[in-house]
Amino acid sequence: MRPVPSTIAAKLKAAAVPIAERGLDQTKIEELAEASGIPKATLYYYFTGKEEILAFLLTDLLTEIAGAVAVASEAPGTARERLVGIVTAQLRVMATQPAVCQALLADLGRAGRVPEIAVAVADAFYTPVERVLAEGAADGSLRKVQDPVATSMAIFGAVTITGLHYLIRGTPLDPKQAAKHLTGVLLDGLARKDRG
Amino acid sequence: MRPVPSTIAAKLKAAAVPIAERGLDQTKIEELAEASGIPKATLYYYFTGKEEILAFLLTDLLTEIAGAVAVASEAPGTARERLVGIVTAQLRVMATQPAVCQALLADLGRAGRVPEIAVAVADAFYTPVERVLAEGAADGSLRKVQDPVATSMAIFGAVTITGLHYLIRGTPLDPKQAAKHLTGVLLDGLARKDRG
DNA sequence: CCGGAGTTTGTACTCACGGTACAACCTCCA
DNA sequence: TGGAGGTTGTACCGTGAGTACAAACTCCGG
Numbered sequence: 542m543r544p545v546p547s548t549i550a551a552k553l554k555a556a557a558v559p560i561a562e563r564g565l566d567q568t569k570i571e572e573l574a575e576a577s578g579i580p581k582a583t584l585y586y587y588f589t590g591k592e593e594i595l596a597f598l599l600t601d602l603l604t605e606i607a608g609a610v611a612v613a614s615e616a617p618g619t620a621r622e623r624l625v626g627i628v629t630a631q632l633r634v635m636a637t638q639p640a641v642c643q644a645l646l647a648d649l650g651r652a653g654r655v656p657e658i659a660v661a662v663a664d665a666f667y668t669p670v671e672r673v674l675a676e677g678a679a680d681g682s683l684r685k686v687q688d689p690v691a692t693s694m695a696i697f698g699a700v701t702i703t704g705l706h707y708l709i710r711g712t713p714l715d716p717k718q719a720a721k722h723l724t725g726v727l728l729d730g731l732a733r734k735d736r737g
Numbered sequence: 738m739r740p741v742p743s744t745i746a747a748k749l750k751a752a753a754v755p756i757a758e759r760g761l762d763q764t765k766i767e768e769l770a771e772a773s774g775i776p777k778a779t780l781y782y783y784f785t786g787k788e789e790i791l792a793f794l795l796t797d798l799l800t801e802i803a804g805a806v807a808v809a810s811e812a813p814g815t816a817r818e819r820l821v822g823i824v825t826a827q828l829r830v831m832a833t834q835p836a837v838c839q840a841l842l843a844d845l846g847r848a849g850r851v852p853e854i855a856v857a858v859a860d861a862f863y864t865p866v867e868r869v870l871a872e873g874a875a876d877g878s879l880r881k882v883q884d885p886v887a888t889s890m891a892i893f894g895a896v897t898i899t900g901l902h903y904l905i906r907g908t909p910l911d912p913k914q915a916a917k918h919l920t921g922v923l924l925d926g927l928a929r930k931d932r933g
Numbered sequence: 934c935c936g937g938a939g940t941t942t943g944t945a946c947t948c949a950c951g952g953t954a955c956a957a958c959c960t961c962c963a
Numbered sequence: 964t965g966g967a968g969g970t971t972g973t974a975c976c977g978t979g980a981g982t983a984c985a986a987a988c989t990c991c992g993g
Contacts, residue, residue: 564850649901650844683929686927687921692922698895698897699894699895700891700894701894702845702894703891723891726882726923727926728927730926
């Protein structure tokens with residue numbers, strides 16, 4: 542993959558739309574060309590194929606998420622508050638870039654198969670959550686869970702699948718609102734509190 | 738799609754393995770034929786193509802899950818206990834049929850695009866959880882959540898993505914154990930209880 | 934202003950694979 | 964025993980991914 546100039550990278554984002562709608566395999570290269578306004582021959586000048594185009598879009602997205610999450614992870618306050626911030630940040634990007642996010646989440650298998658993307662997903666989602674869980678156990682704002690890795694996986698699932706549903710159904714996603722509800726459930730739990 | 742005899746249906750299950758490994762689009766019909774021991778021509782006698790073969794495997798799987806979940810939903814005890822039973826049942830099927838489950842969860846976008854499968858997913862996952870949440874609010878074993886639909890989506894995500902990770906990594910999945918941890922987190926929440 | 938390096942793009946091509954057509958054969962039952 | 968329907972091999976077609984390549988265009992150093 543040749544270094545991709547920013548003009549191309551910018552145009553390319555529109556290519557995520559047909560991919561989100563139909564899936565990569567049901568999307569012809571010609572459609573990617575059409576959607577992005579970049580001729581097929583030029584696409585092949587920079588990328589070796591469809592897969593690589595999607596990988597480029599996804600790593601771009603995941604870098605952005607990782608950045609926003611890193612900021613939220615540095616915020617002052619309790620770990621519990623930062624967890625809310627992290628989830629909000631993740632949902633915010635989903636609201637901003639619905640198509641690429643849908644392309645990622647609707648085909649998680651591909652992400653798992655491409656090591657580069659798998660790592661980026663971990664950096665953007667699991668790892669920060671895992672850390673904030675540990676911080677919460679330390680500062681007393683979160684309880685100590687038995688298996689932080691499994692727990693961060695569960696949180697990842699809850700957040701992304703919730704977001705994915707909004708994206709698929711096309712209903713507008715209010716990140717703050719959704720994060721509030723989601724973390725409300727995740728933090729307080731579903732069980733009725735006997736003494737709360 | 739012609740009615741599929743049980744002999745064919747049984748053999749066909751093996752076709753889920755290459756699909757889980759590589760994804761449907763990276764799997765040739767010839768490979769499905771090889772994996773299942775059913776010649777290509779016979780596959781096309783019963784199905785109109787790859788998509789339909791996968792759809793058949795998925796509806797079969799989802800019917801099974803829906804059945805197991807229905808049983809768990811009828812169990813005596815509190816709604817809270819039934820919720821644990823439902824999650825356990827879902828994870829149990831994932832442990833029993835790893836390949837098909839992976840094929841489903843690693844490509845949720847496809848499920849969303851095929852109405853038949855989307856409905857089956859709802860029947861196997863959301864709807865029962867949504868109902869047990871309502872029952873829990875009624876019998877007092879679960880707290881009243883603001884948005885039961887969104888909550889059941891989050892639960893769906895937590896359960897399936899957790900399961901998917903086990904499947905992708907190939908680590909053995911103990912349904913009881915995993916369900917215990919998962920529902921532990923979901924029921925009690927991540928926040929430290931001030932008075933528990 | 935020239936020339937060359939790298940970029941952009943159109944066009945023509947190859948080839949793998951999904952899917953179809955069809956005929957031979959087999960099985961089972963009336 | 965004959966015919967309907969299931970099973971399978973083989974030959975074929977069309978689509979679309981990816982390649983090859985050359986023409987044109989941009990930009991920069993001399």
